[in-house]
Amino acid sequence: MAAARRRIVITGGTSGIGLALVRRLAGRHDILVAGRRDDADALPVLPEGVRYVHAPLTDPEAATRAIAEALLKAGWVKLDNLILNAGTGFAVEGGTETAAQVRDTLAVNLTASVLLARALFPWLDKAAGTLTLVGSVAHTGQGLFPAYAASKAGLHGLARALRAEWAGRVAVQIVHPGPTRTEMHQKAGHDPGRLRTIFIPADSMAVMLEGAIAARRSPVTLSFGRYWTGGAAWGGKL
Amino acid sequence: MGREAVSAPPNALVTGASAGLGRAFAERLAADGFAVTGIDRDAPGADPPFDHVRCDLADPGAVDALVGELAARGPFNWVVLNAGISATGPFEMIPPGAHARLLAINTEAPIVLTAGLAAAGALAPGARLVFVSSLSHFTGYPGAASYGASKDALAVYAKSIRAPFKKAYGVSVSVACPGPLRTDHAARHAPEGADAEKRMPPYEAARRILAGAQRGKAMITPGAGATVFAFIGGLAPGPVTSVMKRIIYDKLDRSVF
Numbered sequence: 001m002a003a004a005r006r007r008i009v010i011t012g013g014t015s016g017i018g019l020a021l022v023r024r025l026a027g028r029h030d031i032l033v034a035g036r037r038d039d040a041d042a043l044p045v046l047p048e049g050v051r052y053v054h055a056p057l058t059d060p061e062a063a064t065r066a067i068a069e070a071l072l073k074a075g076w077v078k079l080d081n082l083i084l085n086a087g088t089g090f091a092v093e094g095g096t097e098t099a100a101q102v103r104d105t106l107a108v109n110l111t112a113s114v115l116l117a118r119a120l121f122p123w124l125d126k127a128a129g130t131l132t133l134v135g136s137v138a139h140t141g142q143g144l145f146p147a148y149a150a151s152k153a154g155l156h157g158l159a160r161a162l163r164a165e166w167a168g169r170v171a172v173q174i175v176h177p178g179p180t181r182t183e184m185h186q187k188a189g190h191d192p193g194r195l196r197t198i199f200i201p202a203d204s205m206a207v208m209l210e211g212a213i214a215a216r217r218s219p220v221t222l223s224f225g226r227y228w229t230g231g232a233a234w235g236g237k238l
Numbered sequence: 239m240g241r242e243a244v245s246a247p248p249n250a251l252v253t254g255a256s257a258g259l260g261r262a263f264a265e266r267l268a269a270d271g272f273a274v275t276g277i278d279r280d281a282p283g284a285d286p287p288f289d290h291v292r293c294d295l296a297d298p299g300a301v302d303a304l305v306g307e308l309a310a311r312g313p314f315n316w317v318v319l320n321a322g323i324s325a326t327g328p329f330e331m332i333p334p335g336a337h338a339r340l341l342a343i344n345t346e347a348p349i350v351l352t353a354g355l356a357a358a359g360a361l362a363p364g365a366r367l368v369f370v371s372s373l374s375h376f377t378g379y380p381g382a383a384s385y386g387a388s389k390d391a392l393a394v395y396a397k398s399i400r401a402p403f404k405k406a407y408g409v410s411v412s413v414a415c416p417g418p419l420r421t422d423h424a425a426r427h428a429p430e431g432a433d434a435e436k437r438m439p440p441y442e443a444a445r446r447i448l449a450g451a452q453r454g455k456a457m458i459t460p461g462a463g464a465t466v467f468a469f470i471g472g473l474a475p476g477p478v479t480s481v482m483k484r485i486i487y488d489k490l491d492r493s494v495f
Binding site: 060061064093094095096097098099102103106115119121139140141142143145146149150151152153154156157158160162163164165166 | 305337338341349350353374375377378384389391403405475480483487
């Protein structure tokens with residue numbers, strides 16, 4: 001029996017793990033991607049049939065409005081999955097970020113997630129849906145990018161509280177990916193060097209992420225332990 | 239040591255100094271001979287033992303201006319990032335502006351201040367830098383989800399910069415996770431019927447936190463109750479969060495933000 005078609009919103013779906021996940025899910029499900037690129041840049045990389053809304057999360061309030069309006073415009077009255085995957089960060093010397101780096105990191109990773117979870121709760125509630133927060137293995141602390149680690153710790157705490165608050169209505173989970181072969185490190189100003197060759201390919205991470213979302217458990221760590229034991233081969237399907 | 243010297247007394251900085259735990263930090267540091275600068279949006283009342291600088295930490299422009307002003311007053315030997323607000327109630331019933339304001343005050347402002355003071359050379363070598371997080375860091379906090387998130391973020395920020403700040407600036411970074419305190423803040427957000435007598439007096443918490451930071455402790459849980467809670471919460475965050483839901487979320491009689 002084919003799985004039912006789901007309605008899914010994915011933030012940060014135009015690159016990295018997000019895009020890999022969109023490519024896996026497109027065709028099987030209805031997808032709205034939100035991203036910081038404008039339409040002309042974003043649409044060519046997205047699979048056919050995927051909806052797109054330009055909503056840079058550096059302005060969390062405006063982005064939340066734009067995404068809610070896009071849902072109304074699409075005629076979606078309920079949402080099966082909200083996958084808050086967008087993330088940004090900056091690698092710095094001496095643990096000292098600039099004010100602008102701190103603010104961008106917290107706005108995109110934490111404040112936007114809080115506002116989107118809150119605004120889209122009624123949609124998720126109608127479908128008894130799942131809210132997935134994409135964290136990072138850095139959520140326990142990382143001196144190379146402190147504000148990024150802080151923002152991901154915030155998501156971890158948010159998920160713990162909301163999972164209890166919304167129990168029986170909306171499933172809430174936090175998923176912490178390990179080092180993944182995406183453009184993120186380069187964008188963050190960090191060169192992992194030859195270490196990058198052992199990073200987990202984005203497509204494999206997307207397989208593990210899809211499996212974690214389907215299982216609705218929390219918290220989940222998707223790192224080398226799972227990858228090297230075949231995690232990308234037996235992931236469940238959404 | 240050097241208390242009678244003619245040189246100016248060493249500087250201390252406390253955010254959220256006008257009331258509650260912040261006031262207790264400021265009074266304690268002033269009694270120990272520091273020239274205390276106290277940041278608060280509200281006036282401190284009569285005879286504050288510190289120099290009050292008014293600032294709304296939710297306003298990014300005001301925080302940027304504050305970094306400049308503090309850099310001119312420094313360097314600081316103690317920095318206590320204590321200012322915080324809460325928002326209690328079902329997460330989806332709290333207005334978005336209240337969540338955003340809370341994250342700006344509890345997480346963004348202390349991080350921007352810390353990085354700004356460090357970059358400006360306003361942290362004295364050997365200085366103590368203390369972040370006030372919450373005991374909720376060891377569990378989940380249903381009924382105050384964004385507050386819990388803001389304090390988890392702050393605790394992990396402190397943990398992240400501890401080694402780099404020691405190396406780059408010679409500064410010792412601590413994070414404190416106090417449990418419920420006998421303050422107006424706690425009374426405003428606690429469920430009705432909660433027993434204020436069971437909460438630790440803020441002066442007691444401030445004393446224990448400053449002593450821990452002085453010793454260079456990374457994590458300070460003031461009091462035996464907080465230490466035990468942190469231990470159990472660390473072992474079993476899921477079940478402890480369920481208990482927190484029963485004793486807090488299920489008893490919420492009002493939303494406060």
